[in-house]
Amino acid sequence: EGDATALPDYVSWKNADTVIVHTKETLETQRAAQGAELLTPSNSLYVRNNLPAPSDEIVADRDAWEIEFGGVANPTSMTLGQLKTMGIETVVCVLQCSGNGRAFFDHEASGTQWGVGAAGNVAWTGVPVRTVIEAMGGAGDDLPWLTGTGGEVIPEGIPAETIQVERSVPAEVMDRAILAWEMNGEPIPLAHGGPLRLIVPGYYGVNNVKYVKKLAFTAEESSAKIQQSGYRIRPVGEKGAPSQPSMFEMNVKSWITGPLTDAATGKVQIHGVALGGVSAVSKIEVSIDGGETWTEASFIGPDLGEYAWRPFVLGVDLPAGDHVLASRATNAAGDTQPETVEPNERAYGHNGWRAHAVTVTVA
Ligand code: MSS
Known part of the structure; x- marks a missing residue:
């Protein structure tokens, strides 16, 4: 982990000093590298691939990329070049x-042991899904799901539903979803889903389908394993099933990004990032005594919208000794980060403030 020489080829352009390489398909942003800039620089953003990324041939002629639409009055396919003529919008949102x-869970769940760095604040530019759907005569009746299919080529002999990245989200999110071709002002790199990616602001990363090749309103949720049994909140030891809550809306969360280990005596600027989930983050508190007392901190810089995260800061005087620093965010809906969270089999959605606290030694 953290081996600077181990950047896989398809992400060789990442900044090795700001990422932790867990595996070829999982790179994490270092905690200390988060929040210093309003947007997470693309070369520091985490990567998570359920399947190896497709060949970079798909980004050689981006405008030729085709996406098929279904479950609309006039179903058709469109190229990225055509989509670019239909409308343009930018949304900043947390990808997590x-x-x-x-x-931070104690039950030793399998999977990448992400700390806080499988998250970033990203500006996406593309056409609103609603605009495209309206141009096709609108969504069909009684189709409550919006289903996006990833562009990975499934090897022959493997039933597609066992590995295909195909996710269904409630159809009403179409109002805020976009089909994006730019990330942080540049064409989306292959590693992050170029040439075209479905962005569902406020929803967990898995719903933001990369290299999206099909988007359809559907009567049922996708039959893919990643939808049916994967990415569900379930009790430890239980199997995944469609009856369990799916990883859709993100919860309110924050964490300190500095200082993380030590500081000099005198004034210290405790800083971090806070997100509201699907409702804007509205308040951030910091504790320097392990959660016994809390002080409201200040958000820094412009508000980039309800789905973005906001950096925060609190200046304090810390005497010599060890201090447990914690942060706790509240969103506009009135949800506050809990102190602890119940374990769940796949260890998803941890937003407990205690586990995210840091112990800083002041000398
Ligand atoms: N898409 C596709 N197509 N494929 C894959 O694999 N993954 C997921 C998303 N999408 C995938 C997709 C996940 S799972 C995540 S997180 C995300 O993506 C990530 O992103 P990036 O850009 O960072 O890499 Mo978990 O919930």
Whole structure:
């Protein structure tokens, strides 16, 4: 882990000093590298692939990429070049893996042991899904799901539903979803889903389908394993099933990004990032005594919208000794981060403030 020489080829352009390489398909942003800039620089953003990324041939002629639409009055296929003529919007939102914070659970769940770094604040530019759907005569009746299919080529002999990245989200999120071709002002790199990616602001990473090749309103949720049994909140030891809650809306969360281990005596600027989930983050508190007392901290810089995270800061005087620093966010819906969270089999959605606290030694 953290071996600077181990950047896989398809992400060789990442900044090795700011990422932790867990595996070829999982790279995490270092905690200390988060929040310093309003947007997470693309070369520091985490990567999570359920399947190896497709060949980079798919980004050689981006405008030729085709996406098929279904479950609309006039179903058709469109190229990225055509989509670009239909409308343009930018949305800043947190991209966060469902398993971000897995390392803070105690039940030794399998999967990448993400700390806080499977998350970033990203500006996506593309056409609103609603605009495209309206141009096709609108969604069909009684089709409550919006289903996006990833563009990975499934090897012959493997039933597609066992590995295909195909996710269904409630159809009403179409109002805020976009089909994006730019990330942080540049064409989306292959590693992050270029040439075209479905972005569902406020929803966990898995719903943001990369290299999206099909988007359809459907009567049922996708039959893919990743939808039916994967990415569900279930009791430890239980199997995944469609009756369990799916990893859709993100919860309110924050964490300190500095200081993380030590500081000099005198004034210290405690800083971090806070997100509201599907409702804007509205308040952030910091504790320097392990959660016994809390002080409201200040958000820094412009508000980039309800789905973005906001950096925060609190200046304090810390005497010599060890201090447990914690942060606790509240969103506009009135949800506050809990102190602890119940374990769940796959260790998803950890937003407990205690586990995210850091112990800082002041000398
Ligand atoms: N898409 C596709 N197509 N494929 C894959 O694999 N993954 C998921 C998403 N999408 C995938 C997709 C996940 S799971 C996540 S997180 C995300 O993506 C990530 O992103 P990036 O850009 O960072 O890499 Mo967990 O919930």
